[in-house]
Amino acid sequence: MHVGLLYSRIRRDEKLLLSELRDRDHEVTKIDVRKERFNIGEAPDAFEDVDIAVDRCLATSRSKYVTRFLDAYGVPVINAADTAELCADKVKNSLVLEAAGVPTPNTDVAFTTDSALESIEEFGYPCVLKPVIGSWGRLMAKVDSRSAAEAILEHKATLGHYEHKVFYIQEFVEKPGRDIRVVATDGEPVAAMTRSSDHWLTNAAKGGEVNEFEVTDEVAELVERASDAVGGGLLGVDLMETGDSYTVHEVNHTVEFKALDSCVDFDVPAAIVDWLEEKAAQEAPA
Numbered sequence: 077m078h079v080g081l082l083y084s085r086i087r088r089d090e091k092l093l094l095s096e097l098r099d100r101d102h103e104v105t106k107i108d109v110r111k112e113r114f115n116i117g118e119a120p121d122a123f124e125d126v127d128i129a130v131d132r133c134l135a136t137s138r139s140k141y142v143t144r145f146l147d148a149y150g151v152p153v154i155n156a157a158d159t160a161e162l163c164a165d166k167v168k169n170s171l172v173l174e175a176a177g178v179p180t181p182n183t184d185v186a187f188t189t190d191s192a193l194e195s196i197e198e199f200g201y202p203c204v205l206k207p208v209i210g211s212w213g214r215l216m217a218k219v220d221s222r223s224a225a226e227a228i229l230e231h232k233a234t235l236g237h238y239e240h241k242v243f244y245i246q247e248f249v250e251k252p253g254r255d256i257r258v259v260a261t262d263g264e265p266v267a268a269m270t271r272s273s274d275h276w277l278t279n280a281a282k283g284g285e286v287n288e289f290e291v292t293d294e295v296a297e298l299v300e301r302a303s304d305a306v307g308g309g310l311l312g313v314d315l316m317e318t319g320d321s322y323t324v325h326e327v328n329h330t331v332e333f334k335a336l337d338s339c340v341d342f343d344v345p346a347a348i349v350d351w352l353e354e355k356a357a358q359e360a361p362a
Contacts, residue, residue: 077103077128078103078105078126078127079104079126079127079352079356080104080107080122080123080126080129080130080151081104081106081130081132082107082129082132082133082153083109084134084135085134087332088334089132089332089334092333093132093348095345096345096349109138114141123146123151127152127359128356129151129152129153129154131154134330136209139160139329140161140164143156143157143160152355152356152359154309154352154355155311155329155330156307156309159307159308159329160330162306162329163311164329166209166244166326167185169327172305173324176305178301178305179323179324180325181246181316182199182247183245183246185242185243185245187241187242189226189233191243192229196225196245197225199245199246199248201219203219203245203246203247204219204247205219205225205228205229205243205244206244246325249323249325253272253274254270254271255316255317256271256315257271257314258291258312258313258314258315259344259348261311262351263299263301264300265291266348267336267337267340267344268288268291268340269287269288269340270286270288270289272286272287286339288339288340295322298322298324299313310329310348311329312327312328312331312332313328314327314328333345333348
């Protein structure tokens with residue numbers, strides 16, 4: 077199997093994948109997307125003879141466009157462009173989860189500060205404001221009062237990029253100091269962990285403590301349905317506990333798994349490569 081690994085920076089996650097691929101004697105071409113030029117009709121030479129590409133781009137913009145180009149070139153890519161498009165944008169993510177009947181936090185989208193404030197007041201305090209594009213818990217705000225809401229909305233409205241003027245407002249879910257990350261391949265859970273913190277943001281990137289989580293039948297079903305909603309692939313499905321049930325708040329398409337691999341008694345990179353081998357075999361010409 078010849079794998080093209082798309083990247084802009086090699087992190088611990090990519091090193092784990094590269095090590096597993098090379099241990100199995102697979103050919104790997106590391107493709108730094110910052111150095112490539114993508115023509116609308118002809119693939120860059122770096123993709124010659126690549127059986128399957130794996131998108132590990134850090135930047136959402138690069139991920140969305142590079143996967144779209146590979147789809148156009150007929151190069152199989154993990155994850156597919158449509159999946160990247162749905163997962164990269166929180167609005168689209170929420171819409172497809174809701175349409176699929178997957179429990180997900182109640183969300184409003186507004187386009188002016190006045191209408192956004194109306195949504196916030198209707199949700200009540202606290203509620204959450206999130207950027208439509210973003211990861212690692214960055215630029216998220218827990219809004220505890222009207223004065224805080226007015227200040228945050230004014231700040232967002234003055235930022236230059238149009239995405240900051242799309243106000244994504246979500247109910248605040250009272251979780252038990254943790255959330256759950258499940259890494260899955262085409263809806264099948266590989267492994268899972270909890271991310272715990274005294275702060276309301278529990279992301280591992282924010283310093284949350286990680287521990288292995290045993291996937292229940294209910295969680296496995298929600299992961300499968302959430303994965304199907306965005307088109308499947310190698311995904312990170314994030315859930316929160318809501319009393320005796322769960323809500324899915326996000327599906328991630330360039331999922332990080334180094335923290336998961338460090339806290340579970342299971343070889344996460346090996347499971348991912350097992351799946352990649354299956355996908356490459358399915359895509360191979362008959």
